[in-house]
Structures are given as C-alpha cells and as structure tokens.
Amino acid sequence: MSSPQPFAAAAAPTAALRSFEAQWLARQSESPRREPCSARDALSALRAEAMGRFLRLGLPTTRDESWRYTNLRRLAAESFIDAPRAPAASVEAADPLDSWRIAERLATMHMVNGFPMPPAQADAGARGNGALKHIEINYLRDFSRVNPDLVARHLSPLSDADGARWGLLNTALFTDGLYLKISGNLTAPLVIVHTAAADRPGTIAYPRVIVDAAPGSNATIIEHHVQHGEWTPLCNSATQLALGQDAAIEHYRIFATGSGCTHIDSLDVHQQRGSRCKQFTIALGGGLVRASLDAHLNEPGACLDSYSLLVGHEERHVDCVNIVTHRAANTRSQQTARSIAAGTSRVIFNSKVVVEAGAVQAQSQQSCRGLLLSDSAEIDSRPQLEIRADEVKCAHGATTGRLDPDMLFYMLSRGLDRGTAQSLLIYAFLADVLTGMSLNSARSAIEDALIAQLPDSQVLRSFR
Amino acid sequence: MLLKISELSARVAGKEILKGINLEVEAGEVHAIMGPNGSGKSTLAQVLAGREDYEVTGGSVLFEGRDLLTLPPEERARAGLFLGFQYPVEIPGVNNVYLLKAALNAKRKAAGEPEVDAYEFLALIKQKMKLMQMSETFLTRGVNEGFSGGEKKRNEVLQMLVLEPKLAILDETDSGLDIDALKVVSTGVNSLRDSKRAVVLVTHYQRLLDYIVPDRVHVLSAGRILKSGDRSLALELERRGYDWVKESKVA
Numbered sequence: 001m002s003s004p005q006p007f008a009a010a011a012a013p014t015a016a017l018r019s020f021e022a023q024w025l026a027r028q029s030e031s032p033r034r035e036p037c038s039a040r041d042a043l044s045a046l047r048a049e050a051m052g053r054f055l056r057l058g059l060p061t062t063r064d065e066s067w068r069y070t071n072l073r074r075l076a077a078e079s080f081i082d083a084p085r086a087p088a089a090s091v092e093a094a095d096p097l098d099s100w101r102i103a104e105r106l107a108t109m110h111m112v113n114g115f116p117m118p119p120a121q122a123d124a125g126a127r128g129n130g131a132l133k134h135i136e137i138n139y140l141r142d143f144s145r146v147n148p149d150l151v152a153r154h155l156s157p158l159s160d161a162d163g164a165r166w167g168l169l170n171t172a173l174f175t176d177g178l179y180l181k182i183s184g185n186l187t188a189p190l191v192i193v194h195t196a197a198a199d200r201p202g203t204i205a206y207p208r209v210i211v212d213a214a215p216g217s218n219a220t221i222i223e224h225h226v227q228h229g230e231w232t233p234l235c236n237s238a239t240q241l242a243l244g245q246d247a248a249i250e251h252y253r254i255f256a257t258g259s260g261c262t263h264i265d266s267l268d269v270h271q272q273r274g275s276r277c278k279q280f281t282i283a284l285g286g287g288l289v290r291a292s293l294d295a296h297l298n299e300p301g302a303c304l305d306s307y308s309l310l311v312g313h314e315e316r317h318v319d320c321v322n323i324v325t326h327r328a329a330n331t332r333s334q335q336t337a338r339s340i341a342a343g344t345s346r347v348i349f350n351s352k353v354v355v356e357a358g359a360v361q362a363q364s365q366q367s368c369r370g371l372l373l374s375d376s377a378e379i380d381s382r383p384q385l386e387i388r389a390d391e392v393k394c395a396h397g398a399t400t401g402r403l404d405p406d407m408l409f410y411m412l413s414r415g416l417d418r419g420t421a422q423s424l425l426i427y428a429f430l431a432d433v434l435t436g437m438s439l440n441s442a443r444s445a446i447e448d449a450l451i452a453q454l455p456d457s458q459v460l461r462s463f464r
Numbered sequence: 465m466l467l468k469i470s471e472l473s474a475r476v477a478g479k480e481i482l483k484g485i486n487l488e489v490e491a492g493e494v495h496a497i498m499g500p501n502g503s504g505k506s507t508l509a510q511v512l513a514g515r516e517d518y519e520v521t522g523g524s525v526l527f528e529g530r531d532l533l534t535l536p537p538e539e540r541a542r543a544g545l546f547l548g549f550q551y552p553v554e555i556p557g558v559n560n561v562y563l564l565k566a567a568l569n570a571k572r573k574a575a576g577e578p579e580v581d582a583y584e585f586l587a588l589i590k591q592k593m594k595l596m597q598m599s600e601t602f603l604t605r606g607v608n609e610g611f612s613g614g615e616k617k618r619n620e621v622l623q624m625l626v627l628e629p630k631l632a633i634l635d636e637t638d639s640g641l642d643i644d645a646l647k648v649v650s651t652g653v654n655s656l657r658d659s660k661r662a663v664v665l666v667t668h669y670q671r672l673l674d675y676i677v678p679d680r681v682h683v684l685s686a687g688r689i690l691k692s693g694d695r696s697l698a699l700e701l702e703r704r705g706y707d708w709v710k711e712s713k714v715a
Binding site: 404405406407409410411412413414415416417418420421424425427428429431 | 513514515516517536537538540541542546547549552553555556557558562563564566567570571574606607623627
C-alpha cells in the first residue's frame with residue numbers, strides 16, 4: 001500500500017466511494033515532498049491503512065447493525081469534493097457564541113470546514129494573566145509533520161466496526177485540525193467553533209480534533225457545530241479525547257447547524273487510571289445528525305458520565321450510538337439519554353455497555369427516556385449489555401411515551417395554557433441532562449437554544 | 465346562582481358513573497358532598513374541572529350563568545373554578561413557585577390585569593405558606609415532588625389561597641391528614657370563606673365538617689344525590705352509616 005494506486009474495493013463502488021478515493025489520490029499527489037504515500041512514518045502508514053480499509057469495507061448500510069435506523073443510500077449516490085477554506089472574517093461575524101454568553105472562556109478556536117482559522121489563539125484577557133500556561137494549541141497539520149508517531153498513537157487502533165466507518169474515512173482524509181495538549185488545571189472552558197460553510201452542494205469536510213489531557217489535568221471543552229450561509233458540506237468530524245491518569249474532562253458537542261446539514265460525528269474516548277470524563281451530546285440542529293461515542297475505560301477507576309439530549313424537530317433525523325467498553329476493574333459508567341421528537345422527526349438512541357473479562361466490580365447504568373410529541377414522530381431507544389466478567393453491577397432501562405395526561409391536566413386545571421403546560425413538561429423531562437452540566441453558562445446557553453425550539457418559548461424564558 | 469348542575473350524567477371508560485346529578489350552589493355557601501366509595505364523588509369533581517377522558521353524556525352545568533361544559537379546563541380555572549385534587553400529581557422538574565406564578569398570571573391576564581410583580585408575589589406566597597405552616601424548602605422543590613400525603617394536601621390549599629377562586633371544589637382534601645394537619649387545612653379553607661365565594665367539600669367523613677361548617681350536606685350514592693340537608697345530616701350519617709340513606713330512599 002505504498003503507492004497511490006486505486007484500492008481494490010470489495011463491492012461495486014458507489015459514486016461517493018469513488019469520490020473519496022479521488023480525494024485520497026489528490027492528497028497524495030499534492031504532498032509537499034512530492035513523494036508517494038509511504039510507510040516512512042507511522043502516521044502515513046496508518047492513514048493509508050485507514051483508506052484501504054474504508055474502501056474495502058465501503059459505506060455502512062442499513063444492513064449494518066449500528067446503521068439499521070439511518071439510511072445513507074441517497075448520500076452514497078452523490079460525489080463529493082473538499083469543502084473550501086472560507087474567509088475568516090465572514091465566519092467570525094457569524095460566531096453565535098457571543099450570544100451564547102459563554103463569557104468566561106479561556107480561548108476560542110475557529111475551524112471552518114475543518115481548517116483552523118488563524119489565530120487559533122487565546123482571548124487577550126486570558127493570555128495576559130498566564131491562564132494559558134497549561135494549554136498548548138497546535139494545528140494538526142503542522143503537528144503531524146513534527147510528531148507523526150504521537151498523532152498515529154492517538155488515532156490507533158483502527159477499527160473495522162461499522163459504527164466506526166466514517167471515523168476511518170476521517171482518519172484517512174483529514175487535512176488539518178487541532179491538537180490540544182492540556183497539562184494542568186484550566187480555569188475556564190475552551191471553545192471550538194466548527195463552522196460548516198460551502199459555496200455549492202456536493203462538498204465534504206473532515207474536521208479533526210485531538211485532546212491530549214496529561215495526568216492530573218482538568219479542562220472543559222465545548223465543540224459547537226454551526227452553519228454559515230446557505231450551503232453546508234457533508235460534515236464528517238472526529239474527535240479523540242485521551243485522558244491520562246486522574247485527568248478530568250468535561251466535553252460538550254453541540255450540533256446546531258441548519259436543517260439542510262448532514263453531520264456524522266465520531267467521538268473516541270480513552271481513559272486511564274482514575275480519570276473522569278463527563279460528556280454531553282446535544283443535538284439541537286441539523287437535518288441528519290449521526291453522533292457516535294466510543295468510550296474505553298482502559299484502567300481501574302476510570303469513570304464516564306455520558307449525557308445525551310436529542311431534540312427531534314420538524315424533519316430532523318438524529319441517530320446517537322454509544323458504545324462504552326469497561327476494560328479494567330472498578331470502572332464506572334453512566335449514560336443518561338433524553339430524546340424528544342416532534343413533527344415528523346425521528347430520534348434513535350442506541351447504547352451498549354461491554355464489560356470485558358477481568359473488569360470485575362465494574363458498574364454501569366443506562367437510563368434512556370423518550371418523549372413523543374406528535375403522532376408522526378418516532379423514537380427508538382435500545383440499551384444493551386454485553387457482560388463477560390463476574391461481580392459486576394449493570395442496570396439499564398428505557399421508556400418512551402407521551403406527555404403524562406395527569407400532569408398536563410393538573411397544570412391546565414390551574415389555568416395554564418396548553419402550550420405553556422406542554423413546554424414546561426418537556427423542559428422538566430430534559431432536566432436530568434441539563435442539571436448534569438457543571439458549567440452554568442453552557443447550561444443556560446443550551447437551555448436558550450432548546451427553548452427556542454419548544455412551543456411557547458417566550459413564556460418559558462420568563463421562568464428562568 | 466354561582467353553580468347550577470342539572471341532570472348531569474357522565475361516563476368514565478365506558479361506564480356510566482354519574483346518573484343525573486342536580487345541585488345548586490350560591491355564592492357564600494359551603495356544601496359538603498358525602499357518600500360511600502365508588503358513588504361518583506370524585507368523578508363529579510373531575511367532570512366539573514374539565515377532565516377530558518370523562519365523557520359527559522347528558523345534563524348541563526352553569527357557572528355564573530355560563531355553560532361550563534363547553535370550556536376547556538384552563539378557561540374554567542381562569543373563570544374562577546378550582547379543583548383541589550384527591551391525589552395531586554408529582555411533576556418533577558417543574559418548580560412549585562413557577563407553576564403557581566404562571567397560574568396566577570394566567571388568571572390575571574384573562575381578567576385584563578397586568579402580571580404580578582415578582583417581589584409582591586413572593587411576599588404573598590410566603591404569607592400563605594405561613595398560614596399553611598409549610599416549610600421554606602417548598603419554594604425550591606418540584607411540584608409535589610417527594611411531598612408526603614399531608615404536604616400535598618396543604619399545597620393544594622395553598623394554591624387555592626393564592627388563586628382565590630370563586631368556587632373551590634376540594635376532593636377529599638381531608639383524607640390522609642392527622643388532626644393537626646386537618647386543623648391547618650381547615651383554617652386555610654375558612655380564611656377564603658366570604659360572601660362572594662363558595663366551597664364544595666367532597667369527603668367521606670364528618671370529621672372535617674367539625675372544622676369547616678357546611679351550609680348544606682348532600683349524600684351521593686350510585687351516581688345520584690339521594691338526600692340533602694343541613695349540617696345535622698352529616699352527623700346522622702356518621703351515626704347511622706350510608707346504608708341508612710340507601711334504605712330510606714328505597715323504602
């Protein structure tokens with residue numbers, strides 16, 4: 001696999017697959033060293049391997065277990081070219097986070113279609129008081145040249161699982177991104193604004209973020225996916241969180257693009273001894289959002305709290321897939337998912353907890369609740385357990401229903417409008433996720449965006 | 465006439481529960497509706513409040529001369545009708561105070577009044593809470609969330625005091641209360657009594673009527689009011705049991 005030759009695909013390649021292969025070939029010929037993709041460094045070899053595997057395995061279809069609810073056939077028939085680097089100025093003007101009041105952020109990094117916009121630097125205030133001494137912000141493209149082995153380690157091992165397929169493609173084709181090294185206690189959140197902006201249909205972006213949290217470090221990271229302008233590329237984003245011993249990360253990924261956007265996001269979490277990860281997946285926008293979480297509790301004492309707040313609005317399709325693997329003793333995971341579906345939307349939440357042999361005393365909890373707000377909407381929740389160890393404590397539960405008629409009648413009997421009563425109940429339904437957020441400003445920003453999608457939003461605002 | 469119920473019949477889950485109720489309540493009066501389990505007392509209360517899965521099959525209800533049955537529940541509430549629930553539902557995540565404030569503002573809006581001032585509202589609610597001997601922690605909790613049976617009933621009366629309805633229907637507000645709580649609840653209800661308002665107490669027991677003295681007492685059995693009288697009827701019921709009414713009606 002050392003020459004830029006087409007890879008042999010197992011099945012008849014779709015138009016999308018051929019276009020991805022063309023992107024790969026173009027990247028090889030654009031290589032600044034004018035050398036064929038070689039196995040000279042671990043990263044190049046890994047990426048070539050990723051491309052080869054992707055072409056061999058092909059795009060996932062509804063026959064693949066983790067894709068049974070999301071059909072990409074139409075997408076597979078399209079061809080894609082790289083989305084452009086948009087001009088920074090126009091994008092900054094559209095930064096929605098100013099209105100999101102996350103004022104105390106330590107640094108804001110803008111990425112447009114996966115390309116970091118200069119300066120990927122800190123806010124002036126933060127820089128002045130030395131708060132940034134515990135963070136190193138690197139462009140992935142440059143960083144990869146200097147540290148290919150390190151980057152390759154973060155992107156390894158490659159997986160053939162159908163849930164990881166688009167992540168494989170991102171690994172092969174990302175051109176730039178961010179590598180964040182956190183070495184201490186960050187006093188304020190880091191905000192990454194991912195802007196999707198295309199000048200035509202048929203483009204694709206590969207945003208990539210790697211967060212390397214050193215032992216004992218502590219940070220809050222917000223990835224906010226938004227749209228600028230009418231068109232968006234197909235977003236195939238991927239993020240790695242690597243938590244060293246006793247590190248603590250609170251990570252938010254917020255999908256807030258427009259209804260025309262298709263977004264496939266892969267999040268991988270690797271946790272070492274005693275580390276704590278609190279992860280929030282918030283789907284508030286997009287036409288089709290597929291968000292996967294693949295978490296590995298690799299060493300004893302690692303602990304993961306995953307929260308998913310999935311809002312099906314109008315015709316939106318949200319497909320969230322979590323796989324949490326307990327690989328060591330005394331690891332703990334908890335997953336809380338709240339899905340609501342209105343209009344003709346569809347929300348899917350699948351979670352699987354795997355307890356490997358030897359992961360004794362592992363504890364896991366899965367709580368999935370769905371709330372249907374219309375007859376044409378659909379929610380599918382499926383918590384699963386795969387246990388190969390003894391002495392574990394695993395619980396799961398899933399319920400989906402409509403608004404409780406007794407609660408509704410109680411509120412109506414007190415004179416509340418039906419719309420207000422319904423909105424309050426929806427809001428209350430989501431409270432388990434919202435109250436899990438340690439960051440008040442993020443919580444209130446997310447509440448604002450959420451409320452805007454509920455009926456009678458004006459009344460709800462007055463309650464806060 | 466504040467409330468005029470004529471030949472009201474209603475069905476719940478296909479079963480005829482109310483079979484021709486007649487009842488008239490004037491402003492300023494307190495009525496007690498007593499009767500054995502399953503006689504239709506709670507159904508009557510729920511039908512008056514507008515519960516949608518209870519199907520009215522005949523008769524009419526006028527509230528201040530308006531046709532009550534055509535109004536949705538929220539409009540009945542804004543018009544001045546209040547139902548104190550037998551089993552108040554817990555609504556985790558919706559704050560007690562928010563609900564109460566929204567309820568009061570909905571009523572004020574319907575009456576063309578401005579929204580209540582936040583500080584005045586808090587002062588009002590604290591004053592009423594004191595009367596009902598409720599703890600301040602109530603302010604931060606979800607609606608009835610984790611409340612004991614007695615706390616839930618106090619909360620119902622608190623809501624009534626804040627909303628100042630023209631007609632309060634209290635569905636077994638006395639059940640599950642110890643004697644001290646019963647006194648507190650009664651004090652609350654009595655504080656609302658005046659010439660413009662009326663209260664309908666639905667109860668099993670005479671005990672409540674020692675504290676809230678009714679003007680009229682009605683005995684409901686098998687979906688009909690079998691007997692009406694003054695306070696002494698309740699005392700007689702206590703002595704002789706409901707079978708006495710059923711038998712005397714048959715005889």
